[in-house]
Amino acid sequence: MSETGSTSSSIAGHSLRHLRAFLAVVDTGSVTRAAEACFVSQPAVTQALSKIERTAGLPLFSRTPQRIFANAAGETLARRIARAFAYLDPALAELSPRLKMTATGAQLRSLIAVRETENFTLAAERLGVSQPAVYRAVSQLEEEASRPLFQRTSYGIVATRPAQALAQAAKLAFLELSQADADMAELTATECGxxxxxxxxxxxxxxxxxxxxxxxxxxxxxxxxxxxxxxxxxxxxxxxxxxxxxxxxxxxxxxxxxxxxxxxxHDSVVLVGGIQHPLSRSQKVTVEELASYPWVVSPKGTPIRRYFDSIFLDAQCPLPRNIVETGSLILMRELLDGTAHLGCTSRLQAEAEIKRGLMHALPFELGHTSRPIxxxxxxxxxxxxxxxxxxxxxxxxxxxxxxxxx
Missing domain, CATH: 3.40.190.10 (Periplasmic binding protein-like II)
Known part of the structure; x- marks a missing residue:
């Protein structure tokens, strides 16, 4: 599910401090104890809960004079928020223990954007904010971490390894919060994302x-x-x-x-030719015959390409020299139709083309090429x-x- 933006109508739009306060209330069953644990005032926690409930669109707690309990919706939301911080907190602590309490969503979004664009101006354009705002957000993180998070090179601004780890963790954390929006929508019979x-x-x-x-x-x-x-x-x-x-x-x-x-x-591999190809009329095809024609095959490193290469290597026959690499069945089909090219592809993928008479499966045994899909x-x-x-x-x-x- 794609990451939601930082709007007030989404769970991800709430401050990280508010989300931590929400979790603390779920864990302790008390606004007072949650406020103490998060170093904020009791009214601030109460306000955070109210705002989060409005965003969720349904009650998240049941209250008694002695305790506040998360209901089923509250437990569902708490699980998502806890998963978000499980990604985020170890990466923050690695840079500085204080960052768990001081880092903001805006700072982390700026970090992600600069890491991915390798440019403060492009990062600002992506986020829809000013370039000085992005620079300031990253500088605040660097000041708290007491180390630079980016190195300037002739190619652009490159994130250090700790910065890459934090940006990745933050991205996954924001993704969990966007999933939380979908969870809450599910409970209200609506959809989002x-x-x-x-x-x-x-x-x-x-x-x-x-x-x-x-x-x-x-x-x-x-x-x-x-x-x-x-x-x-x-x-x-x-x-x-x-x-x-x-x-x-x-x-x-x-x-x-x-x-x-x-x-x-499971799928297997099939060798195919155009309907008019000379080998399409053969009852049996040899490896030497296959090697004499041009081919359309998958790129190197793919499972199908390894099977294709093994046909010739196992027979101690030189690989065909005339090869077009592509993952496109459409391109393969068109080349087979108008030229002497042969193709090596997925049997299931080629099935419809073969049934329609657009290509022909060659009589060459490849039963050993079963592969999991x-x-x-x-x-x-x-x-x-x-x-x-x-x-x-x-x-x-x-x-x-x-x-x-x-």
């Missing part, structure tokens, strides 16, 4: 369409945003919190330890109700369709 899905070519053509159609039957209005790109870029975006989850071919072993992979089904999540990620619904539908439909194919 969007679901952002990273998709590889197979996911776009095979896995996602049915899941999206089914999701629209139960959630007709919630925006969905599909972000395309190479696997490496999508994985980085997922880990930064810019994607809710990623759908595509899984990597074995997983590329990093902070992600979780869930298998949906699935969903990649950040470890310990807590989905909203809408996100969980989409994941459930995603898990159901590809398996059903794949079984029908078999």
């Amino acid at each position: 969007e679901i952002v899905i990273g998709a590889t070519p197979l996911a776009k053509s095979y896995t996602l369409p049915k899941a999206i159609a089914a999701f629209r039957e139960v959630r007709p209005n919630l925006p969905l945003r599909i972000q395309e790109g190479p696997y490496g870029e999508l994985m980085s975006a997922l880990r930064r919190g810019e994607l809710d989850f990623l759908v595509g071919a899984l990597r074995i072993p997983p590329p990093t330890s902070d992600i979780e992979q869930r298998v949906l089904f 699935g969903v990649v999540l950040r470890k310990d990620w807590l989905p909203t109700a809408a996100q969980q619904t989409f994941l459930d539908l995603l898990s159901a439909h590809p398996t059903q369709r794949y079984n029908q194919i078999l």
Whole structure:
């Protein structure tokens, strides 16, 4: 779910001090003790609770003369806020213990923007504030940390390692707070935010369409945003919190330890040619014949490309020299239609093209190329109700369709 801005109509728009006071009230059951723990006045805590309840759109506490209790909605919100500070506080403490009490949301948003743009002016434009305001916010963090957070190079302003860690933690913390808005909307039978899905070519053509159609039957209005790109870029975006989850071919072993992979089904690789290609009429194709033609294949480092290379390496045959690298099935299809190129691609992705007579599967055995297709999540990620619904539908439909194919 994309990060919400710092408006008063969102949980993320409240000051970090107010959110800490809210958690303290939930933990202690007392406005007085929460005020003492947060070093603020009792009226300030009462005002913070009132503002947060107005933003949530429903009561968050039950009150008795002896104690204040978080109700179910309050517990739900407290869980999200606690998750946000679980990301944020260790990174703040690493720079300076005092930052846990002094850092503000505006300062952290400025840090994130400068880290990502590597420029104070561009960061200010992104945030919609003045350049001096961004510079001042970062300088305040640097003063509290007693160290510079950025190094100036000929290429721009580069964040130091502690600054990168804090910016990443803050980004994930703000993401949790945007998830809190979605949780509260769910309790009031409304919707907010969007679901952002990273998709590889197979996911776009095979896995996602049915899941999206089914999701629209139960959630007709919630925006969905599909972000395309190479696997490496999508994985980085997922880990930064810019994607809710990623759908595509899984990597074995997983590329990093902070992600979780869930298998949906298995796919295999197929070699294809145009309908008029000489090999399309063959009953059997040899590796030497394959090596003599130009190819359209996935980029290096992808699972399909490794399978393609292994065809020739296992046969001790030189790899084809004439290769076009692309993840686009459309480009592959057009090249196959008008030239002697052959293609190596996902069997499920090519299935519709083959059935429509737009390309032909070559008679070459690749049964050993089974590979898992699935969903990649950040470890310990807590989905909203809408996100969980989409994941459930995603898990159901590809398996059903794949079984029908078999």
